Amino acid sequence: xxxxxxxxxxxxxxxxxxxxxxxxxxxxxxxxxxxxxxxxxxxxxxxxxxxxxxxxxxxxxxxxxxxxxxxxxxxxxxxxxxxxxxxxxxxxxxxxxxxxxxxxxxxxxxxxxxxxxxxxxxxxxxxxxxxxxxxxxxxxxxxxxxxxxxxxxxxxxxxxxxxxxxxxxxxxxxxxxxxxxxxxxxxxxxxxxxxxxxxxxxxxxxxxxxxxxxxxxxxxxxxxxxxxxxxxxxxxxxxxxxxxxxxxxxxxxxxxxxxxxxxxxxxxxxxxxxxxxxxxxxxxxxxxxxxxxxxxxxxxxxxxxxxxxxxxxxxxxxxxxxxxxxxxxxxxxxxxxxxxxxxxxxxxxxxxxxxxxxxxxxxxxxxxxxxxxxxxxxxxxxxxxxxxxxxxxxxxxxxxxxxxxxxxxxxxxxxxxxxxxxxxxxxxxxxxxxxxxxxxxxxxxxxxxxxxxxxxxxxxxxxxxxxxxxxxxxxxxxxxxxxxxxxxxxxxxxxxxxxxxxxxxxxxxxxxxxxxxxxxxxxxxxxxxxxxxxxxx
Amino acid sequence: xxxxxxxxxxxxxxxxxxxxxxxxxxxxxxxxxxxxxxxxxxxxxxxxxxxxxxxxxxxxxxxxxxxxxxxxxxxxxxxxxxxxxxxxxxxxxxxxxxxxxxxxxxxxxxxxxxxxxxxxxxxxxxxxxxxxxxxxxxxxxxxxxxxxxxxxxxxxxxxxxxxxxxxxxxxxxxxxxxxxxxxxxxxxxxxxxxxxxxxxxxxxxxxxxxxxxxxxxxxxxxxxxxxxxxxxxxxxxxxxxxxxxxxxxxxxxxxxxxxxxxxxxxxxxxxxxxxxxxxxxxxxxxxxxxxxxxxxxxx
Numbered sequence: 001x002x003x004x005x006x007x008x009x010x011x012x013x014x015x016x017x018x019x020x021x022x023x024x025x026x027x028x029x030x031x032x033x034x035x036x037x038x039x040x041x042x043x044x045x046x047x048x049x050x051x052x053x054x055x056x057x058x059x060x061x062x063x064x065x066x067x068x069x070x071x072x073x074x075x076x077x078x079x080x081x082x083x084x085x086x087x088x089x090x091x092x093x094x095x096x097x098x099x100x101x102x103x104x105x106x107x108x109x110x111x112x113x114x115x116x117x118x119x120x121x122x123x124x125x126x127x128x129x130x131x132x133x134x135x136x137x138x139x140x141x142x143x144x145x146x147x148x149x150x151x152x153x154x155x156x157x158x159x160x161x162x163x164x165x166x167x168x169x170x171x172x173x174x175x176x177x178x179x180x181x182x183x184x185x186x187x188x189x190x191x192x193x194x195x196x197x198x199x200x201x202x203x204x205x206x207x208x209x210x211x212x213x214x215x216x217x218x219x220x221x222x223x224x225x226x227x228x229x230x231x232x233x234x235x236x237x238x239x240x241x242x243x244x245x246x247x248x249x250x251x252x253x254x255x256x257x258x259x260x261x262x263x264x265x266x267x268x269x270x271x272x273x274x275x276x277x278x279x280x281x282x283x284x285x286x287x288x289x290x291x292x293x294x295x296x297x298x299x300x301x302x303x304x305x306x307x308x309x310x311x312x313x314x315x316x317x318x319x320x321x322x323x324x325x326x327x328x329x330x331x332x333x334x335x336x337x338x339x340x341x342x343x344x345x346x347x348x349x350x351x352x353x354x355x356x357x358x359x360x361x362x363x364x365x366x367x368x369x370x371x372x373x374x375x376x377x378x379x380x381x382x383x384x385x386x387x388x389x390x391x392x393x394x395x396x397x398x399x400x401x402x403x404x405x406x407x408x409x410x411x412x413x414x415x416x417x418x419x420x421x422x423x424x425x426x427x428x429x430x431x432x433x434x435x436x437x438x439x440x441x442x443x444x445x446x447x448x449x450x451x452x453x454x455x456x457x458x459x460x461x462x463x464x465x466x467x468x469x470x471x472x473x474x475x476x477x478x479x480x481x482x483x484x485x486x487x488x489x490x491x492x493x494x495x496x497x498x499x500x501x502x503x504x505x506x507x508x509x510x511x512x513x514x515x516x517x518x519x520x521x522x523x524x525x526x527x528x529x530x531x532x533x534x535x536x537x
Numbered sequence: 538x539x540x541x542x543x544x545x546x547x548x549x550x551x552x553x554x555x556x557x558x559x560x561x562x563x564x565x566x567x568x569x570x571x572x573x574x575x576x577x578x579x580x581x582x583x584x585x586x587x588x589x590x591x592x593x594x595x596x597x598x599x600x601x602x603x604x605x606x607x608x609x610x611x612x613x614x615x616x617x618x619x620x621x622x623x624x625x626x627x628x629x630x631x632x633x634x635x636x637x638x639x640x641x642x643x644x645x646x647x648x649x650x651x652x653x654x655x656x657x658x659x660x661x662x663x664x665x666x667x668x669x670x671x672x673x674x675x676x677x678x679x680x681x682x683x684x685x686x687x688x689x690x691x692x693x694x695x696x697x698x699x700x701x702x703x704x705x706x707x708x709x710x711x712x713x714x715x716x717x718x719x720x721x722x723x724x725x726x727x728x729x730x731x732x733x734x735x736x737x738x739x740x741x742x743x744x745x746x747x748x749x750x751x752x753x754x755x756x757x758x759x760x761x762x763x764x765x766x767x768x769x770x771x772x773x774x775x776x777x778x779x780x781x782x783x784x785x786x787x788x789x790x791x792x793x794x795x796x797x798x799x800x801x802x803x804x805x806x807x808x809x810x811x812x813x814x815x816x817x818x819x820x821x822x823x824x825x826x827x828x829x830x831x832x833x834x835x836x
Contacts, residue, residue, distance in 0.1 A: 036655055169679070188680065403652075448741060457773065481718075
């Protein structure tokens with residue numbers, strides 16, 4: 001019998017690689033494009049990827065209890081998965097592409113030698129999925145932590161891009177040193193043009209998690225996709241009815257086991273009856289590597305046996321137990337004081353929903369942080385309780401809220417930050433600035449300063465002056481203009497805090513009180529609303 | 538020598554004697570007639586800028602062939618032109634055109650902005666204007682900021698944007714604005730935008746800082762944009778009602794005189810601005826406009 005590899009499947013495999021490269025490229029392009037381009041409104045960027053993600057759609061709809069029309073796109077993915085299986089994972093997902101490429105590199109460099117038979121349980125991702133869905137019932141949005149789009153976007157926005165930009169800018173220093181001024185200048189101008197901020201408070205931990213996820217591929221190919229990804233698990237459950245079922249031509253098969261050894265996702269192509277439709281991502285590796293071209297994917301409308309979808313023993317007991325675990329876990333996330341009282345340093349982006357609704361919708365993708373022109377938007381660690389980890393907050397020591405910018409509101413994929421026009425945004429108060437008179441230069445040192453007043457972007461200014469007498473250590477009295485706040489005019493943008501010459505702990509600082517989005521974190525009853533003249537009308 | 542030749546020579550000689558001294562005196566008098574300060578009022582920012590430079594003897598007086606020229610407008614804020622927080626883009630554009638027409642190799646426009654640089658460059662309209670005129674718009678690069686000896690009365694050393702001082706010629710193009718600390722920000726204060734570091738500490742003695750900076754940068758030419766000036770809520774305003782139309786450009790070779798003239802648009806006497814006094818003490822120029830050759834024109 002003629003031994004020949006299937007050229008058709010080799011072509012399909014190459015097409016799959018091209019598709020992954022294209023989608024990864026598109027992802028990078030769109031994510032890089034989420035910045036101030038010179039236009040006030042930047043249209044749709046990388047958030048469109050998220051709208052195709054059925055897990056994010058499902059969890060957001062359940063946890064926020066409302067339908068967000070953009071998630072209609074996710075139906076396309078659902079239908080495609082029902083018809084064709086997990087092609088989304090194999091051909092589209094950019095995080096999948098990262099994992100597959102790094103697995104390939106680890107294999108080529110012999111860091112990874114796939115065993116002939118892999119027996120590790122694939123159940124973990126299904127349990128993760130169940131916990132995520134159970135949490136969603138109680139308004140707990142956990143999808144963002146392990147959803148591939150959220151994970152990848154967050155990692156790139158707050159760790160990969162910044163570290164590349166940092167490295168490039170250091171390289172620039174070398175170039176200037178060597179006299180290659182033209183090249184160095186082009187690089188620095190491009191970095192400024194793309195607005196890549198290099199300061200992210202959680203950049204280290206997020207970057208480390210990303211590297212860890214990539215490094216796991218040295219242990220198992222596409223480790224993430226096999227064992228962790230809740231989106232993959234959801235798609236796996238949908239793939240039962242798909243039309244293309246793996247078929248091994250028994251006459252051609254020489255039982256070499258290469259297909260099973262090199263299967264990216266442990267879908268076990270050989271023996272045929274053990275093939276798991278819920279795991280197969282149609283990467284075409286097996287069909288292309290088969291020395292006799294025995295593997296095909298003929299059309300078959302026969303639904304897969306449920307036990308065979310993943311061949312995971314998801315017994316009723318285990319399912320119930322995990323669901324209970326997910327439900328019991330919810331209060332654990334909520335045992336924080338933040339549900340009773342707003343955190344003073346939790347300054348959410350303009351347009352953010354009230355805190356509980358915000359948490360129910362935010363998928364921690366960090367696109368807002370990517371879009372922020374000043375780098376003020378930072379991933380939260382402790383300021384919002386455990387369920388708020390990696391949600392955005394403004395840190396005025398890093399950046400501030402640009403007065404005429406509403407980019408963060410435009411890129412949010414789930415509407416946790418409501419889309420605002422510039423005019424609408426200018427009416428939103430994200431916090432209130434306070435003056436620390438015991439650190440402020442005119443108050444304490446009797447010297448002129450008014451840097452905060454100069455930078456205050458509202459007109460008339462929210463920072464005004466008083467002539468203040470200061471007793472100096474030598475007993476003399478200095479009279480200086482010193483800042484006082486007009487709280488009604490302050491929007492909490494924080495440029496005053498950012499530019500205050502008292503660097504370590506600025507003498508003017510913004511806290512969240514008075515934020516428009518909260519009905520409880522208020523300062524004055526009528527701070528944002530005009531009271532009617534006639535109380536009986 | 539023939540008689541005829543003699544007569545011709547005498548005639549020629551007497552002609553030279555008759556007109557010669559006048560011609561010579563005229564040649565000597567032309568530069569003397571060029572004003573130190575030219576203030577032009579008119580409807581078009583471009584036209585009044587052009588006219589003001591022409592009155593000072595034309596751009597060729599200031600810029601040589603092959604020069605690298607830095608034009609330093611005020612692009613400090615993320616504000617559109619009608620807010621009068623940044624220099625009028627038409628004024629900047631005209632200067633770039635004039636500089637390039639005068640034979641300059643490069644016209645670089647740069648400012649170390651306060652808000653995000655790209656937002657300021659784009660929304661001030663200056664980026665587009667400079668591009669149209671064929672100039673280069675440059676973002677300040679961290680590696681192009683160096684600490685330098687200043688020899689100032691107060692500032693001994695400070696971080697400076699290298700692109701500015703490496704130029705062959707510097708042209709300062711400020712806008713006239715209200716400022717709550719030094720009352721008015723005009724030409725000399727515009728140099729804060731060519732510095733880096735913790736420059737907001739300048740505010741602790743702003744008048745001396747302004748003069749030290751002005752003495753350091755020494756522009757060939759200062760062109761003050763007073764087309765639309767900011768009269769309150771400076772230095773960035775935010776409402777059109779914070780601005781007033783003066784429709785004037787003041788160009789001059791004496792930076793102190795330019796600022797003194799600028800102050801007059803706000804009804805502020807030069808003596809009320811301490812930095813003008815310090816600047817005169819340092820020999821940077823004259824703020825008493827009666828002592829300065831000033832030419833005003835309306836077109």
